[in-house]
Amino acid sequence: MSARFTYSAWDGTQTGFEFDADGAFDELTDELLYHGDVDAALRRMMQDGMTDRDGNQLQGLRELLEQLRQEREERLANSDLGGVYDEINDELNDIVDEERHAIDNALRDAQNSGDQRRAENAEAAAQDRNMHLDLMPDDLAGKIRELDSYNFESADAKQRYEQLVDKLKEQLMQQMVDQMSGAMQNMTPEDMARMKDMMAALNEMLEKHQRGEDPGFEEFMEEYGDFFPENPESVEELLEQMAQRMAAMQAMMNSMTPEQRAQLQELSDQLMGDMDLQWQMQQLSGNLQQMFPQMQWERSYDFEGQDPMGFAQAMQAMQDLGDMDQLENLLRNASSPSALAEADMDKVRNLMGDDAAKSLERLAELTKQLEAAGLVEQKEGRLELTPKGLRKIGANALRELFSNLSKEMAGQHELSQHGVGHERTYDSKEYEYGDPFQLDLNRTIRNALRRQAGEGATSTPIQLSPDDFEIERTEHLTRSSTVLMLDLSLSMPMRDNFLPAKKVAMALHHLISTQFPRDYLGIVGFSETARILTADQLPEVSWDFVYGTNMHHGFTLARQLLARESGNKQIIMITDGEPTAHITPDGYPFFNYPPARETVEATLREVVRCTKSHIRINTFGLGADGSLRAFIERMSQMNGGRAFFTTPENLGDYVLVDFLDGKRQQARAGRRSA
Structure with a gap:
């Protein structure tokens, strides 16, 4: 029988959306892009915590340590260790008072009996007992030593004393x-x-x-x-x-x-x-x-x-404080989520409550969840992204940027029909996120039948699963070749430009690899010098702790990469600085700020070479001031490319819209030439 489901409106009380690997990875995306290191990103998430799909905040180590500190301070501020002795002293004093009362009663009874000898003996005994009690030392051990040899008048007082001694011995x-x-x-x-x-x-x-x-x-x-x-x-x-x-x-x-x-x-x-x-x-x-x-x-x-x-309370308090110290030491020195698994969760629950224990348990399981989902893996003692993790970072970055686009701007909306610029290759492929949803029905149904047969199901109707989807592969009539030049100079993180720029790089790579698979995308990072980056290196790339913005070297490498490619060629450069470095004829980097005349001239000569090679340079200037704006405009006039002066907040809008507009123009040009 087929499964039946019922649905009801969400009222905020239902549960079931647990914090899973995908949700954790979504939270990690910005940290991974900024630090370029899985272990560092996980440590940062460990410190700051995260939010699950229900909007519940998962406490991080900073919050847990603060809660632990408050718990310790509250116990120390409210308790008095001297009570260990006050409790015993009070009970001993009460026993002595009861004994004195019994002595007075015995003396009074003897005096009222009419027996002179009995009264005299009772008075002597009362004096002896009272003197014994009066001369007792003030310290607890001395009191107990004296009472051990004391001849009690009161049987009740003696019994209470013996019970107290037994209790102290037991403690x-x-x-x-x-x-x-x-x-x-x-x-x-x-x-x-x-x-x-x-x-x-x-x-x-x-x-x-x-x-x-x-x-x-x-x-x-x-x-x-x-x-x-x-x-x-x-x-x-x-x-x-x-x-x-x-x-x-x-x-x-x-x-x-x-x-x-x-x-x-x-x-x-x-x-x-x-x-x-x-x-x-x-x-x-x-x-x-x-x-x-x-x-x-x-x-x-x-x-x-x-x-x-009390004595027992004091011993329990010391045990709890010791457990707090051990837990604090563990939390402060945990280098990865898996290290948190060493915590005794029962003790955490007892000391800090259920919410803290639940947060710590989830943090401890984070690495295992990501590994089980195939997003990260251990290599030579450190965590690294898997190919699946690389794709997901790009998909997350692309989804975020598209979600930020206004309705008037280009969005990620595929049509069910083929658009201009595509032709069938009479081949198919498994559906991936971002692909146009052009199903190959024959192969999709065949995949479903094969899967159901493997599961032992032979009856109809056929139940389709997303894993069964297979789409018709298309190729573009017009091919583009793009090199993304990413500024890695120290000014980028100092001005909070690095993360938005790197996120755009990841999104652009994912967009091209999933929706325009025949296009070429090269990546060049530049600071004092430039270097070619692969797509696998992109998530881990970070800024360079050097000064210098070497556009000259970056354009040289980009031009060399594009010389081996076909189609429409372009360079997309994201930067926040003027050209302050270039490569000398001897092959050494030269840096000067403000920009030296020879640096500007070397950079513009390379722009001319790109122009002669029919390479368009589109520049995205972040926070461009007068001198940077003037240089970008001069470069755009020489090359014929476009200049965009933008901010970190809308950089992604400009880059993606410009790229997609360029693809549409190429498609229209290809149709006219056809």
């Missing part, structure tokens, strides 16, 4: 574990014993690795792999993951005041009491700091807020 243990792995939660004594064994084995493996011996990584992971859910594939990867976690915890210590660090260390010593475990941790930390000095072990954060963080 400190978890801090140690978090420096090792993210796998263990709610550690039991058995887990702690096994972790000590794991750390001893880990330090031994690390020492073997440093000595260049076989560290026994596979055996270690087989026994202790459950500590490491990331499932590292080598000892280097395992150690790097651990170094990242320990560096984050070290950053928390570095962010504290000296007094806070001392309190935490003493508190840890007081509560943990496991010297072997702490020694193993210190040994591991020292080894990892030597192996990974780039982990910024001295890093610290300046918390300036008022919201106190």
